[in-house]
Amino acid sequence: MTAQGPARARLWHVPQMAAILWGFARSAPWLPRVRPYRTDLRVMAQITRRGWVRVVRDARGPAAFIARDGTRVHALYVHPRAQGRGLGRALLDDAKRAAPRLELWVAEANETARAFYAAQGFAEARRSDGTGNDERLPDIHMLWLSESCLQHDERCAQ
Template identity: 85%
Template sequence: MQPIRARLWHVPQMLAILWGFIHRTAWLPRVRPYRTDLRVMAQITRAGWVRVLRDARGPAAFIARDGALVHALYVHPRAQGRGMGRALLEEAKRAQPRLELFVAEANEAARSFYAAHGFAEAGRSDGAGNDERLPDIHMIWQRSPAP
């Protein structure tokens, strides 16, 4: 499983993964028009921030990262439990000595996933700094120094 740089033609399938998550997640409000998500996904894809993993049906998982800051990591339900999220995160860890992200406090599955992959809580907020205005947790992973 080797992540590749996302291309503009991957954008519709990556958005389907993102929008599917939003629709399946009762606690997550829809705060942006679809058009805005499309514009932003195209911009960050052009900028080279997005890596994607494919299966036989096309893009099945993606990560959006600007340097050390992970903005998003989503896996299609058909691909969950197959190591795709781990593979995307491991590639990011090889590229950076430190990663950080913000995860919604209500997203227990994501919090557990990141904790299992070495991320530690660095702080909490009331959500004033995110689009959804939901309480979130700042998590950081730091590569261990070589012995």
Template identity: 70%
Template sequence: MSTPHRARLWHVPHLARILWRFGRSAPWLPRVRSRRTDLAVMARITRRGWVQLIRDGRGPAAFIARDGALIHALYVNPRARRRGLGRSLLHDAKLGSARLELFVAEANRPARAFYAAEGFCEVARSNGARNDEKLPEIHMIWHSAPNPGSDPRSTVQ
């Protein structure tokens, strides 16, 4: 399996196609941005260095967009699902982090189950007023295991 590496601007059209394929496969997800806007946002976050991707024999197959501890997006191309690519991206993000957080649409049950299996815990729910799609969402947080001998009460629960 390929290892995650930093996305470059020439990857943006491929990454956007992964995003759009997910949108087509999720009937509960309204389309609220134009493709041009999606491309501009993807280019902006790629320039900032937030995007890591994994390639397979056919090109970019999965990506994660992360600013520090906040994961903004994690998508796997439908042709590459069930091969551990999303898990690899998430594990790579965990390596240098004491804590990660994300917001997942309440309607996205597979993603919620995936994050729970990866150790993320639900900490809050919202009505979606803060996201573009205005969909109810769940705030989830992952904490790395405390160091041996550290006080577990010192971490946010």
């Protein structure tokens, strides 16, 4: 099953992308359910319309997606059938080509994601007690800086 490269998500991808998100939530016992499914669908449709979402598809449809507004990565999820095939890395590489720096928050309890982001060049910037996220879970702010940012490029200022 060969995947296509990252492309802009379309509204008709929303139900399948939401299913990927919900599948992850069901597989993470530490993650509380805090929103109704219809809210997730509404938000996913809104950010897709805004052009924030890029998707990688395989023969069965959307296999992974990233939601990014400028330098902020809001979400990155890969369907279980497609994990280990480099799709998350491809989405991050696509985002890195579009922005000189990236930032994201990851749940402290999500050790798999933390390790993945570290392997992709993200570094821990700070931690929070979770008061700033919907789930109220401790989380970690992670940053990635391009080579030009590391050389003090003013476009990288926070």
